[in-house]
Amino acid sequence: MGTLTAPRAFISGLDEHVGQEVTIKGWLYNLRSSGKILFPQLRDGTGVVQCVALKNTIAPELWEALKGLGQESALAITGTVRADERAPGGYEIDLRTAEVFNEVRDYPITPKEHGTEFLMDHRHLWLRSRRQHAILKVRHTVVKAVRDFLDNDGFTLADSPIFTPAACEGTSTLFEVDYFDGEKAYLTQSGQLYNEATAAAFGKAYCFGPTFRAEKSKTRRHLTEFWMVEPEMAYATLDDVMTLSERMLSYIAARVLDSRAEELKTLERDPARLEAIVPPFPRMHYDDAVKLLHKGHDEGAMETRFEWGGDFGAPDETYLSGNYDKPLMVHHYPAEVKAFYMARDPERNELALGVDVLAPEGYGEVIGGGERATSLQFLEEQIALHQLPKEAFEWYLDLRRYGSVPHAGFGMGIERCTAWMCGIEHVRETIPFPRLMNRLRP
RNA sequence: UCCGCAGUAGCUCAAUGGCAGAGCAUUCGGCUGUUAACCGAAGGGUUGUAGGUUCGAGUCCUACCUGCGGAGCCA
Numbered sequence: 001m002g003t004l005t006a007p008r009a010f011i012s013g014l015d016e017h018v019g020q021e022v023t024i025k026g027w028l029y030n031l032r033s034s035g036k037i038l039f040p041q042l043r044d045g046t047g048v049v050q051c052v053a054l055k056n057t058i059a060p061e062l063w064e065a066l067k068g069l070g071q072e073s074a075l076a077i078t079g080t081v082r083a084d085e086r087a088p089g090g091y092e093i094d095l096r097t098a099e100v101f102n103e104v105r106d107y108p109i110t111p112k113e114h115g116t117e118f119l120m121d122h123r124h125l126w127l128r129s130r131r132q133h134a135i136l137k138v139r140h141t142v143v144k145a146v147r148d149f150l151d152n153d154g155f156t157l158a159d160s161p162i163f164t165p166a167a168c169e170g171t172s173t174l175f176e177v178d179y180f181d182g183e184k185a186y187l188t189q190s191g192q193l194y195n196e197a198t199a200a201a202f203g204k205a206y207c208f209g210p211t212f213r214a215e216k217s218k219t220r221r222h223l224t225e226f227w228m229v230e231p232e233m234a235y236a237t238l239d240d241v242m243t244l245s246e247r248m249l250s251y252i253a254a255r256v257l258d259s260r261a262e263e264l265k266t267l268e269r270d271p272a273r274l275e276a277i278v279p280p281f282p283r284m285h286y287d288d289a290v291k292l293l294h295k296g297h298d299e300g301a302m303e304t305r306f307e308w309g310g311d312f313g314a315p316d317e318t319y320l321s322g323n324y325d326k327p328l329m330v331h332h333y334p335a336e337v338k339a340f341y342m343a344r345d346p347e348r349n350e351l352a353l354g355v356d357v358l359a360p361e362g363y364g365e366v367i368g369g370g371e372r373a374t375s376l377q378f379l380e381e382q383i384a385l386h387q388l389p390k391e392a393f394e395w396y397l398d399l400r401r402y403g404s405v406p407h408a409g410f411g412m413g414i415e416r417c418t419a420w421m422c423g424i425e426h427v428r429e430t431i432p433f434p435r436l437m438n439r440l441r442p
Numbered sequence: 443u444c445c446g447c448a449g450u451a452g453c454u455c456a457a458u459g460g461c462a463g464a465g466c467a468u469u470c471g472g473c474u475g476u477u478a479a480c481c482g483a484a485g486g487g488u489u490g491u492a493g494g495u496u497c498g499a500g501u502c503c504u505a506c507c508u509g510c511g512g513a514g515c516c517a
Contacts, residue, residue, distance in 0.1 A: 030477090030478080032479055039476050052476095056474090086476085107467090112466045112478070114453060189516095215516070217515065218510090219511085219512070221516085227517095313514075314512085315513095364517085368517060427517095
């Protein structure tokens with residue numbers, strides 16, 4: 001099948017090889033033929049390029065082999081790179097020779113439409129499609145931006161454990177693990193408490209890893225297993241958290257705009273949506289948010305009248321954030337709907353110094369955080385009040401016995417953030433292998 | 443867990459209670475610039491499962507299973 005002597009190139013870098021002969025190693029994306037001319041489109045993970053093979057310029061046996069190749073056949077081709085307006089992508093390769101590694105028949109995912117269930121059952125193959133490729137490239141950039149932002153801002157990565165002895169917040173449903181002698185363990189739902197320890201050690205610290213929620217949630221914003229980044233700062237307040245949130249989110253948006261323009265185009269995402277994400281973000285007191293919801297109800301935009309004291313539902317969040325093209329930061333929630341470790345407003349004890357950052361366009365809460373309680377006595381009361389096992393929290397209480405200071409932090413869901421950046425419907429497409437209520441495979 | 447919608451060829455979908463269909467995919471043939479290529483032909487079905495109504499059920503009824511959308515809860 002001809003020798004592949006030309007230097008290897010990647011499709012994303014073809015512009016540097018115009019006029020040269022190169023070898024591309026990849027997979028067949030699509031094949032069109034017209035009797036004596038073939039147009040194999042090759043995909044190599046960095047892009048897609050159209051090749052041209054003329055019957056009278058290549059070996060007859062190669063012609064026969066290429067003609068019958070099915071979608072996703074693995075092959076390497078050698079040919080000369082040429083700029084051509086007719087080709088999708090702008091460059092074309094005049095194929096001289098090729099080597100087929102794997103001949104494929106009946107690739108399940110065709111260039112036509114498919115349903116979600118079918119695609120999710122074939123997630124391991126679906127990842128190869130243009131749209132999924134683009135989404136995961138954006139995810140990669142979101143993750144990289146988060147790490148770069150925090151690293152450049154003096155944060156130290158100090159990851160929290162996945163196995164934990166107790167619920168962090170005593171609210172969500174946990175996955176139980178039966179392994180540790182005489183004691184039940186759970187998969188983490190937040191690295192929050194551990195971050196308070198690392199923040200006291202490093203000043204500014206963050207953890208970044210998978211998180212598990214056993215809730216029977218079936219919405220476009222929920223995964224059973226998702227990734228969360230949680231920065232925590234010693235000697236910091238609610239206000240510092242809000243400032244850090246808006247700085248980080250705008251940094252992420254700028255990085256995505258900067259390095260993923262091609263992918264945003266593939267996803268048909270309007271860049272103006274991301275360009276709008278610049279500080280300052282609107283800040284709104286919970287009381288004012290409730291007033292706004294009441295106004296919405298009076299005007300007929302909200303079906304039910306919101307009661308002060310509750311947490312916002314998805315329609316409430318969408319209504320509140322609907323007035324802005326930037327994330328909306330709602331702060332000073334009623335303490336009752338927030339975690340036990342939240343610091344209280346010294347002026348109004350019933351309010352927690354917490355903030356939810358609501359993304360525009362109905363993407364909901366992408367960040368939740370706030371200032372933590374510093375008083376040992378207060379936390380002991382809260383643990384008793386929430387009927388949490390005090391022994392499991394002794395180490396946490398040590399943080400208040402030995403050098404307790406005001407400190408604050410937040411958690412950001414990577415998938416929600418990525419879905420928002422991409423402008424896509426559902427978070428399940430923003431993680432390579434999503435785990436949902438009804439999905440454990442592939 | 444609750445509410446709503448759906449399940450027919452490998453995939454996406456049609457079919458008034460009356461012969462089980464189309465496009466794509468697959469196989470074969472044609473075409474020297476195709477852009478989800480096109481043209482011609484062929485193969486492909488226990489209509490989610492179990493029961494019921496009916497002369498007759500993909501279609502109507504009951505239960506169950508699976509999926510989707512939403513709620514609650516959350517990032």
